[in-house]
Amino acid sequence: MPAIAIRHLSKTFEQKGNSVEALRDISLDIEEGDIYGIIGMSGAGKSTLVRCLNYLERPTGGEVIIGGRDLGTLTEKELREQRSDIAMIFQHFNLLMQKSVLDNVCFPMQIAKKKKDEAKKRALELLETVGLADKADAYPAQLSGGQKQRVAIARALATDPKILLCDEATSALDPQTTQSILALLKEINRKFGITIVIITHQMSVIREICSHVAIVEKGSIVEVGLVEEIFNHPKSRVARSLILSDRAADAASYSGAEGDTADGAELTGWSGESRQRDRIGDDKKLRIVFSENSAFEPVIANMVLKFGTPVNILRADTKNVGGVAKGEMILGLPSDAGLQEQMEAYLVEKGLEIEEVTGDVE
Numbered sequence: 356m357p358a359i360a361i362r363h364l365s366k367t368f369e370q371k372g373n374s375v376e377a378l379r380d381i382s383l384d385i386e387e388g389d390i391y392g393i394i395g396m397s398g399a400g401k402s403t404l405v406r407c408l409n410y411l412e413r414p415t416g417g418e419v420i421i422g423g424r425d426l427g428t429l430t431e432k433e434l435r436e437q438r439s440d441i442a443m444i445f446q447h448f449n450l451l452m453q454k455s456v457l458d459n460v461c462f463p464m465q466i467a468k469k470k471k472d473e474a475k476k477r478a479l480e481l482l483e484t485v486g487l488a489d490k491a492d493a494y495p496a497q498l499s500g501g502q503k504q505r506v507a508i509a510r511a512l513a514t515d516p517k518i519l520l521c522d523e524a525t526s527a528l529d530p531q532t533t534q535s536i537l538a539l540l541k542e543i544n545r546k547f548g549i550t551i552v553i554i555t556h557q558m559s560v561i562r563e564i565c566s567h568v569a570i571v572e573k574g575s576i577v578e579v580g581l582v583e584e585i586f587n588h589p590k591s592r593v594a595r596s597l598i599l600s601d602r603a604a605d606a607a608s609y610s611g612a613e614g615d616t617a618d619g620a621e622l623t624g625w626s627g628e629s630r631q632r633d634r635i636g637d638d639k640k641l642r643i644v645f646s647e648n649s650a651f652e653p654v655i656a657n658m659v660l661k662f663g664t665p666v667n668i669l670r671a672d673t674k675n676v677g678g679v680a681k682g683e684m685i686l687g688l689p690s691d692a693g694l695q696e697q698m699e700a701y702l703v704e705k706g707l708e709i710e711e712v713t714g715d716v717e
């Protein structure tokens with residue numbers, strides 16, 4: 356049984372005679388212990404979807420089934436109880452500014468009428484878990500963004516939830532702090548077995564920690580599956596576009612490239628992570644994903660030698676996809692159509708998986 360089953364979910368907002376279909380016929384299974392990503396551009400419906408998952412927003416149609424219970428059939432009281440299983444963190448942390456860090460973490464336990472000393476003990480344990488034991492007496496205003504999000508995470512864990520919903524939880528943070536918060540979420544998932552749903556517009560966040568992803572566009576799911584599979588073979592236009600705009604913090608520039616290709620091959624524009632749109636014009640662009648850098652370098656170099664024509668490397672970098680380093684390269688082929696065809700055939704013959712990229716490579 357999935358931790359969260361979403362069946363034909365829809366949500367329409369009615370406003371001054373206008374109706375906005377924010378969600379249309381969304382169906383998803385999120386398994387227990389998953390770190391599940393939901394990604395889409397601005398206005399796609401992500402926040403509405405996450406708010407429907409705990410019925411902060413009541414769907415117009417369809418079902419949300421959590422732990423086997425259809426939330427739509429619950430009374431308000433049952434819904435409140437059910438919600439204690441579902442915690443949430445937000446982009447802007449939503450801490451109580453007049454309360455100390457410790458009191459912020461104690462707050463949900465206070466609401467749940469837990470004994471004061473037990474709540475304090477648990478809150479201190481949780482602050483330890485998020486690495487902020489020394490900040491118990493500080494106030495939110497005295498903390499950095501990353502520290503505030505850690506407090507919010509500790510507070511979210513205070514009611515021992517089974518599910519943690521993260522709505523753009525790292526969007527206000529710098530790349531390095533984002534990495535550390537994602538690492539913390541991963542640790543929490545592993546340590547406590549909590550199912551985590553991550554809502555984001557950043558592909559880098561998805562590929563860092565999610566096992567599965569659903570891509571939302573205009574209120575509908577356009578692609579869903581394993582992150583690695585979608586990263587390697589995106590099918591929808593949105594997935595391609597999100598992947599191509601993924602210039603994350605860890606997109607360490609591709610190293611060792613020049614040395615490895617210096618054996619006679621002339622790769623125009625090779626400079627680790629290069630952007631040479633102006634030189635490639637409207638020529639054909641290919642995206643190649645590979646698991647080891649060594650797998651493609653000789654192939655490209657030999658191809659250049661074989662055809663006696665340079666190719667442009669528009670981008671080459673390494674990305675972390677679920678803890679595994681994946682190489683990604685965008686190759687610009689010469690404008691001759693016959694040569695393009697032969698080069699493509701050569702790459703496929705050498706075992707590389709290629710796909711055409713349309714539009715600009717930023």
Ligand SMILES: Nc1ncnc2c1ncn2[C@@H]1O[C@H](COP(=O)(O)OP(=O)(O)OP(=O)(O)O)[C@@H](O)[C@H]1O
Pocket residue numbers: 368369370375376377395396397398399400401402403404556
């Ligand atoms: N309370 C509301 N009343 C009317 N329309 C709404 C309401 N909430 C959201 N919408 C509309 O629903 C659509 C989806 O909005 P939503 O906030 O879920 O998107 P999002 O993907 O989270 O966007 P962003 O990343 O910009 O936050 C948008 O067209 C938005 O204008």
